[in-house]
Amino acid sequence: MKCLRNRLAFTLVELLVVIAIIGILVALLLPAVQSAREAARRMQCVNNLKQIALATHNYHDSLNRLPPGDDNGTFAGMSAFVRIMPFMELGNSFVLYDPAKGNSDPLNKQVVSQKIPGYLCPSCAFAREVPDPVCDANNRAPGTYAFCSGNADPYGTKVTGTENNGAILNGGCDPTDLASIIDGTSNTFLAGESHWFFKDYKFTSGPCAGRIRGGFSYWSSPYPLATLFTMRGPFNPQKMAGDSTRLQNFRSSHPTGVNMANCDGSVRMWSNNVATSVLDATASRNGGEAVAIP
DSSP: OHHHHHTTSOOHHHHHHHHHHHHHHHHHHHHHHHHHHHHHHHHHHHHHHHHHHHHHHHHHHHHSSOOOSSSSSSSSSOOHHHHTGGGGTOHHHHTTOOTTSOTTSGGGHHHHTOOOGGGSOTTOOBSSOSSOTTTSGGGOOBOOEEEEOOSSOTTOOTTTTOOOOSSSOOTTSOOOOGGGOTTOGGGSEEEEEOOBOEEEEEOOSSTTTTSEEEOOOBTTOOSBTTTEEOSOSOSSOSSOTTOGGGGGSOOOSSTTOEEEEETTSOEEEEOTTSOHHHHHHHHOSSOOOOOOOO
């Protein structure tokens, strides 16, 4: 009976073995769980880009042109993401935005400070909290998507002779429509991802000097490097490394590449290993390139 009573409890060795087995099982299952979660986040990101593309098409159907990247080349007014808000079921917010004022004007703070789920990739890694009332003018909320203005200088205009050659252009260029996508809407980028994970990109002046900046892709800002990207610089950079051109290229927090939407509304993941020539050709709307899309 004494021996039987002693066997009613586990020994320390048995407990340690059970704990070790549980730890091994958790270690085996965790990558699978993380992979499933990332797959779900990636699908949501794809859906966000499809909704942005659909809203852009609806804008085109209403006004017979694609939304400009900014109003007049000053990069201080209304972004294309603001313009498509009525077609993203955000009409109630859009009517509160005063187009005569800039996106950093206090009168538009009520709108530009809104975090809009459809403008945020759920996988995006933020290097800091955004918005920060001290560091982010007008408390502007972040966005993690940008429209594609081509493969050249994002500041290019007709006057400088370096006009944007993508689908969505800055205000110093002639407006575009779907008919101007000569290379084909299925072969031309419309928009893609932009994360905030540049831990080595820091504020250089003002009250936040020296702190991590991460990025400045505010969805309401028409400024190039915010919502109007090109294919200049390396594709999908994960750090600045002292190269300012990396601020103007598409980048993602997904482990396998960057989700990009075409002008026909299709969305696909682009690998980091895609040739630069293919990316450049797909970024332009009228280059006449004959490339095999991988």
